[in-house]
Amino acid sequence: MADEQQHKQLHLNAFLMGVGHHEAAWRHPRTRAQSVLDVRHFQALGQIAERGRLDSVFFADGLAVGPRIARNTLAVFEPITLLSAIAAVTERIGLIATASTTYNDPYTLARKFASLDHISGGRAGWNIVTSAGVDEAANYGLDVRPEHEKRYARASEFVDVAVKLWQSWESGSVLLDEDLGVFADPKKVHAIHHEGAHFRVRGPLNSPRSPQGRPLLVQAGSSEAGKEFAARFAEAVFTAQQSLEDGIDFYTDLKRRLPRYGRRAEGLKVLPGVVPFIGGTEAEARALESEFTELISPDYALRQLSTMLGIDLTEHALDAPLPPLPPIHAIEGNKSRYQLVKDLAEKDSLTVRELIGRLGGGRGHRTFAGTPEQLADELQLWFEAGAADGFNIMPPYLPGGLEDFVTEVVPLLQKRGIFREEYEGLTLRDHYRLEPVDGGSDGQEWQAAQ
Amino acid sequence: MADEQQHKQLHLNAFLMGVGHHEAAWRHPRTRAQSVLDVRHFQALGQIAERGRLDSVFFADGLAVGPRIARNTLAVFEPITLLSAIAAVTERIGLIATASTTYNDPYTLARKFASLDHISGGRAGWNIVTSAGVDEAANYGLDVRPEHEKRYARASEFVDVAVKLWQSWESGSVLLDEDLGVFADPKKVHAIHHEGAHFRVRGPLNSPRSPQGRPLLVQAGSSEAGKEFAARFAEAVFTAQQSLEDGIDFYTDLKRRLPRYGRRAEGLKVLPGVVPFIGGTEAEARALESEFTELISPDYALRQLSTMLGIDLTEHALDAPLPPLPPIHAIEGNKSRYQLVKDLAEKDSLTVRELIGRLGGGRGHRTFAGTPEQLADELQLWFEAGAADGFNIMPPYLPGGLEDFVTEVVPLLQKRGIFREEYEGLTLRDHYRLEPVDGGSDGQEWQAAQ
Numbered sequence: 001m002a003d004e005q006q007h008k009q010l011h012l013n014a015f016l017m018g019v020g021h022h023e024a025a026w027r028h029p030r031t032r033a034q035s036v037l038d039v040r041h042f043q044a045l046g047q048i049a050e051r052g053r054l055d056s057v058f059f060a061d062g063l064a065v066g067p068r069i070a071r072n073t074l075a076v077f078e079p080i081t082l083l084s085a086i087a088a089v090t091e092r093i094g095l096i097a098t099a100s101t102t103y104n105d106p107y108t109l110a111r112k113f114a115s116l117d118h119i120s121g122g123r124a125g126w127n128i129v130t131s132a133g134v135d136e137a138a139n140y141g142l143d144v145r146p147e148h149e150k151r152y153a154r155a156s157e158f159v160d161v162a163v164k165l166w167q168s169w170e171s172g173s174v175l176l177d178e179d180l181g182v183f184a185d186p187k188k189v190h191a192i193h194h195e196g197a198h199f200r201v202r203g204p205l206n207s208p209r210s211p212q213g214r215p216l217l218v219q220a221g222s223s224e225a226g227k228e229f230a231a232r233f234a235e236a237v238f239t240a241q242q243s244l245e246d247g248i249d250f251y252t253d254l255k256r257r258l259p260r261y262g263r264r265a266e267g268l269k270v271l272p273g274v275v276p277f278i279g280g281t282e283a284e285a286r287a288l289e290s291e292f293t294e295l296i297s298p299d300y301a302l303r304q305l306s307t308m309l310g311i312d313l314t315e316h317a318l319d320a321p322l323p324p325l326p327p328i329h330a331i332e333g334n335k336s337r338y339q340l341v342k343d344l345a346e347k348d349s350l351t352v353r354e355l356i357g358r359l360g361g362g363r364g365h366r367t368f369a370g371t372p373e374q375l376a377d378e379l380q381l382w383f384e385a386g387a388a389d390g391f392n393i394m395p396p397y398l399p400g401g402l403e404d405f406v407t408e409v410v411p412l413l414q415k416r417g418i419f420r421e422e423y424e425g426l427t428l429r430d431h432y433r434l435e436p437v438d439g440g441s442d443g444q445e446w447q448a449a450q
Numbered sequence: 451m452a453d454e455q456q457h458k459q460l461h462l463n464a465f466l467m468g469v470g471h472h473e474a475a476w477r478h479p480r481t482r483a484q485s486v487l488d489v490r491h492f493q494a495l496g497q498i499a500e501r502g503r504l505d506s507v508f509f510a511d512g513l514a515v516g517p518r519i520a521r522n523t524l525a526v527f528e529p530i531t532l533l534s535a536i537a538a539v540t541e542r543i544g545l546i547a548t549a550s551t552t553y554n555d556p557y558t559l560a561r562k563f564a565s566l567d568h569i570s571g572g573r574a575g576w577n578i579v580t581s582a583g584v585d586e587a588a589n590y591g592l593d594v595r596p597e598h599e600k601r602y603a604r605a606s607e608f609v610d611v612a613v614k615l616w617q618s619w620e621s622g623s624v625l626l627d628e629d630l631g632v633f634a635d636p637k638k639v640h641a642i643h644h645e646g647a648h649f650r651v652r653g654p655l656n657s658p659r660s661p662q663g664r665p666l667l668v669q670a671g672s673s674e675a676g677k678e679f680a681a682r683f684a685e686a687v688f689t690a691q692q693s694l695e696d697g698i699d700f701y702t703d704l705k706r707r708l709p710r711y712g713r714r715a716e717g718l719k720v721l722p723g724v725v726p727f728i729g730g731t732e733a734e735a736r737a738l739e740s741e742f743t744e745l746i747s748p749d750y751a752l753r754q755l756s757t758m759l760g761i762d763l764t765e766h767a768l769d770a771p772l773p774p775l776p777p778i779h780a781i782e783g784n785k786s787r788y789q790l791v792k793d794l795a796e797k798d799s800l801t802v803r804e805l806i807g808r809l810g811g812g813r814g815h816r817t818f819a820g821t822p823e824q825l826a827d828e829l830q831l832w833f834e835a836g837a838a839d840g841f842n843i844m845p846p847y848l849p850g851g852l853e854d855f856v857t858e859v860v861p862l863l864q865k866r867g868i869f870r871e872e873y874e875g876l877t878l879r880d881h882y883r884l885e886p887v888d889g890g891s892d893g894q895e896w897q898a899a900q
Contacts, residue, residue, distance in 0.1 A: 026633070065654055119535050139653065140557060176483040178477045297631045341638070
């Protein structure tokens with residue numbers, strides 16, 4: 001698919017959340033709060049992203065309400081069902097859903113993604129996560145969250161099983177031979193007979209091989225365990241990087257891990273997040289950002305920060321510096337986000353109020369305010385400096401923030417020759433310029449139990 | 451919703467499977483076998499059913515390939531993802547998905563159905579099943595299938611938990627108050643603190659109350675345990691009944707169980723299955739049925755019959771009678787289907803070949819061949835004799851069999867005043883003329899763990 005005569009191309013994913021990533025987005029006049037309950041809002045976002053020729057849209061997920069009921073707009077739709085409804089009104093845009101390896105079964109989840117890949121004609125992607133929340137644990141019969149290391153051990157085996165299941169139907173196994181009356185060739189459909197520490201799964205999957213062979217595998221954890229996991233499995237990585245230097249370090253570190261797993265650098269795309277406030281002038285963009293910051297509810301932000309850091313800040317003075325933070329090894333939740341927030345607060349000696357303002361746009365992702373030219377410059381800089389293969393675009397408000405990016409920034413990237421003018425292929429793997437998944441499995445022929 | 455001045459109205463569900471219920475449907479020239487892999491085929495079926503003003507469409511499901519790889523067309527799409535894609539291209543038709551209580555978690559599944567109900571604007575229904583298959587067990591770490599009684603005990607607790615989760619957000623809990631910055635009222639969102647033999651779930655659900663409050667609850671098991679389960683939970687029941695007498699007995703039996711659970715007869719709709727071969731004359735309809743029967747692969751049919759009966763018939767002579775069958779108490783699989791097939795074979799002393807022909811259309815559901823008038827007469831007879839509140843229409847081939855039913859039979863039922871000319875409400879519960887689900891929960895106010 002890749003044309004080596006052209007410029008190297010960057011990849012763009014639209015990370016969509018409610019009416020925008022800024023935590024006060026739903027209170028701003030540029031949004032319509034009711035849209036968080038309206039599937040047509042999300043379908044329209046998929047269509048806007050497709051009009052911009054973006055690689056994919058992406059939805060995060062969690063398995064509990066969390067400490068956010070009064071303020072939060074996140075949890076209405078479950079991502080796979082939502083993306084299926086978006087698939088029905090789009091043709092090319094990739095569709096990436098978050099799903100947890102901690103509280104799902106691999107057979108069930110592999111089937112869901114195969115189904116989404118069939119429904120979308122090969123546009124499904126899976127953002128593989130572990131579930132670290134105490135509130136999530138309580139919804140699945142546990143008193144405490146599973147430990148970081150155990151979550152990742154289960155996640156690795158989970159993905160192994162899922163990949164085996166997706167390969168359990170070889171290419172060409174579905175014959176649909178009406179004359180002979182043969183639907184599929186049993187010689188090309190295989191049990192997987194997986195027996196591991198966490199799962200015993202016989203297979204085959206109850207869905208024929210899907211258009212992509214398997215969904216695109218995406219990952220977003222940046223802890224040591226997370227990076228090893230990404231190096232082993234991920235084809236795209238979403239990451240939060242506050243500076244170009246940090247971005248280069250992360251990119252270099254991750255790519256260096258790939259050969260250990262027999263993988264090439266091109267097989268994994270690194271996509272740092274950016275929350276863009278776009279204006280006709282830089283001053284206009286900054287003024288827009290300030291409007292949003294002023295709408296943040298301090299009590300909500302304090303609870304959210306408390307959850308991120310694992311300490312109770314809800315009674316803490318807003319204009320005082322942060323109290324001393326525990327060391328990273330004591331954290332059983334999201335370790336990489338913890339480290340990033342800690343570094344951010346300590347580097348500039350921020351007060352709690354200042355920290356809340358910095359985090360309001362993208363919960364630790366980099367916020368950018370400027371003109372379309374300035375944003376295009378910044379993206380090109382990171383791309384060419386070796387900090388990014390593309391970007392995870394996180395519009396602070398929706399649909400306007402995505403519309404502006406597609407209308408004003410994408411054409412500049414196209415003019416510079418670093419972003420596609422048209423889709424080159426049909427599937428999400430095509431968009432990310434990844435090799436097709438191999439054709440099958442050499443397991444034994446499957447026989448049903450009677 | 452009900453207008454007592456009108457005739458009593460019957461309800462029609464379209465039970466959709468691949469390119470038709472007849473097991474050889476995909477080999478007949480009236481179908482296009484490739485459609486089993488094409489989401490547009492299923493979206494078009496949803497639109498045809500909606501054009502006919504049917505109450506709902508419905509998909510069965512299983513969690514293993516089963517002994518059917520060479521011949522079977524069932525398992526491509528997972529029903530909830532598929533119905534989400536159908537929701538996107540329809541406006542009124544109800545959308546019923548099968549999902550198992552044996553190999554799912556109630557929190558995850560309750561969320562999926564809430565999501566489908568949000569996506570469809572209140573058209574979701576759940577056909578509640580237990581998973582009896584040995585092949586299914588092997589995909590979820592078990593060496594043997596869970597016993598009948600244990601499956602039902604888990605299913606009851608599962609539905610209890612799901613209902614509590616759907617009620618965990620009261621009506622009016624979502625405020626979206628942009629001025630005050632309040633998304634939802636924490637006083638109206640509740641933990642459920644469920645602690646039972648199978649599940650411990652704190653809640654609340656991570657999705658606000660959906661348009662219907664909860665999906666329509668559907669059930670299809672007709673064993674003793676299945677009927678009690680239906681009487682307790684189900685709002686619609688799909689059932690296989692071969693004769694009017696059996697239909698009346700089943701209907702009467704089921705409705706008589708409702709008062710024990712404080713329920714009224716109108717709250718549960720009984721829908722026997724019918725597989726209609728429709729022709730311009732009765733002879734034409736019978737000739738069409740014969741065309742399909744001749745396409746059955748005997749070896750496939752023998753394996754399927756072996757699975758239904760739990761004995762190996764694959765080496766049995768086609769023109770001999772069935773061997774002696776084990777008593778029903780020895781059956782751990784689908785008891786009601788076993789009994790039905792046993793009765794059918796013994797009553798008319800059928801050979802194996804004859805039995806296969808009888809079962810080919812609808813796997814134990816009643817097959818009907820005749821003119822549109824004859825079919826309308828038959829449906830009206832069952833409806834008015836107290837054997838049915840409506841029907842589970844199982845087209846033997848698709849899309850033609852559904853198209854013919856909608857074009858030729860529905861207008862006759864409308865002319866007779868026993869089927870709606872237009873939808874009266876927006877939701878699936880409206881179509882089935884069920885009371886709205888109550889507004890909330892009196893549990894304690896929910897507090898997040900920190």
